[in-house]
Amino acid sequence: ETGVTQTPRHLVMGMTNKKSLKCEQHLGHNAMYWYKQSAKKPLELMFVYSLEERVENNSVPSRFSPECPNSSHLFLHLHTLQPEDSALYLCASSPGHGGTEAFFGQGTRLTVV
Amino acid sequence: RKEVEQDPGPFNVPEGATVAFNCTYSNSASQSFFWYRQDCRKEPKLLMSVYSSGNEDGRFTAQLNRASQYISLLIRDSKLSDSATYLCVVTVYGGSQGNLIFGKGTKLSVKP
Numbered sequence: 001e002t003g004v005t006q007t008p009r010h011l012v013m014g015m016t017n018k019k020s021l022k023c024e025q026h027l028g029h030n031a032m033y034w035y036k037q038s039a040k041k042p043l044e045l046m047f048v049y050s051l052e053e054r055v056e057n058n059s060v061p062s063r064f065s066p067e068c069p070n071s072s073h074l075f076l077h078l079h080t081l082q083p084e085d086s087a088l089y090l091c092a093s094s095p096g097h098g099g100t101e102a103f104f105g106q107g108t109r110l111t112v113v
Numbered sequence: 114r115k116e117v118e119q120d121p122g123p124f125n126v127p128e129g130a131t132v133a134f135n136c137t138y139s140n141s142a143s144q145s146f147f148w149y150r151q152d153c154r155k156e157p158k159l160l161m162s163v164y165s166s167g168n169e170d171g172r173f174t175a176q177l178n179r180a181s182q183y184i185s186l187l188i189r190d191s192k193l194s195d196s197a198t199y200l201c202v203v204t205v206y207g208g209s210q211g212n213l214i215f216g217k218g219t220k221l222s223v224k225p
Contacts, residue, residue, distance in 0.1 A: 033212075033213075040217070041217065042117070042200075042215045042216055042217045042218070043157070043200075043215040045212055045213070045214075048212060056212065090156055090157075097212075100145075101147055101159045101162065101213075102159075102213055103159075104156035104157050104158070105156060106155065106156050107156050109154075
């Protein structure tokens with residue numbers, strides 16, 4: 001069992017749909033992250049939560065809405081996405097926020113049609 | 114200038130070869146440095162942290178040159194299983210508050 005689990009692994013959604021990505025970490029970490037990985041681009045940090053509080057939102061469009069109900073769970077709510085939002089969405093956690101290595105989930109491969 | 118720059122490759126090398134990857138970073142206030150490995154269609158995984166004095170883990174050696182803002186990874190005696198994309202990662206303090214900043218990665222392909 002991996003320390004960081006993401007569901008679903010694959011998702012195809014229409015531009016008018018609403019869906020949610022889920023991430024759960026079993027490592028007792030205090031910080032959780034959402035990253036986006038598109039082809040031929042570096043990983044882009046989207047959101048950071050530290051001790052359940054959002055500490056960073058990297059100018060992400062409002063069609064992406066994160067939620068962190070507790071330190072073990074992180075959600076990414078999606079609505080009215082665009083085809084260019086198709087990418088691999090990776091959740092990660094780290095012991096604390098700042099300077100420590102991150103542990104990644106296996107990602108959700110999202111296709112917007 | 115990109116925050117973390119890497120040669121995308123691909124580096125195609127025979128088994129047993131020694132291969133080196135380089136990475137430069139733009140923010141002189143960067144504090145922590147890592148190499149991650151990402152296999153095709155998988156998540157990134159930490160390969161090793163990079164310390165100022167340099168560090169070695171088996172066939173892998175990482176070096177940091179703060180003056181030149183340069184990080185390297187050396188792989189000796191390459192194995193087929195080393196084929197992957199290697200991501201250079203720095204922690205930038207200040208505006209990004211300690212978040213991990215990733216390079217695009219360098220693709221390595223080890224051939225029999």
